[in-house]
Amino acid sequence: MRILHAALPHDWERAAADGSYDVSTRGTSIVEADFVHASTAEQLPGVLQRFYADVPAVDVLVLDVDRLEHEGASVLWETPHDVTDGPYPHVYGVVPVQAVVEVVRVEHEPGEPWTLPDVEALRPQAT
Incomplete structure (x- = not known):
């Protein structure tokens, strides 16, 4: 199964270089929140509208649940x-970069609604 996480591009770039991602949600670390927020493809538009309406771009991290659990996350x-x-x-x-199977950059004009691409990675999949 795959789930999604909206990341600010600079947070993902740092994580890709470090080998793990530890941001719970925008401006909050996993240390502060105890977990990393994720969503389904159906929930993602609401998440983007509620928490990222004022930013021009997010990187949607596609997370493989089996890989997360194999690496020690639940x-x-x-x-x-x-x-x-x-x-x-x-x-x-924390999310190991090995559990991120795809990264989809989504951009919009801040304040305008998000339009998500019809990307196979964003659709729910069983593994």
Whole structure:
């Protein structure tokens, strides 16, 4: 199975060089939040609109759940108290770059709605 994580490009560039990704969500580390926020393809547009409307680009990290678990992270499906489109996948543990099977750069004009490409990687897949 694959899940998605929206990353600021500079955060992903640093992680790709370091070998692991430790940002929970925009401006928050895994140390502060205890997990890395993720989503399904269906949940991604709402995530981008709620948290990234003012940025010109995000890198959508496509995460392979089996690889995450093989590397020692666990994925739990949880519904935050203020969300109606849950549950969301939460990754407990840093994300090793080996678990990122694809990175899709998505750009838009800040303040405008996001338009996601019809990319195979963004569709749910079983492994």
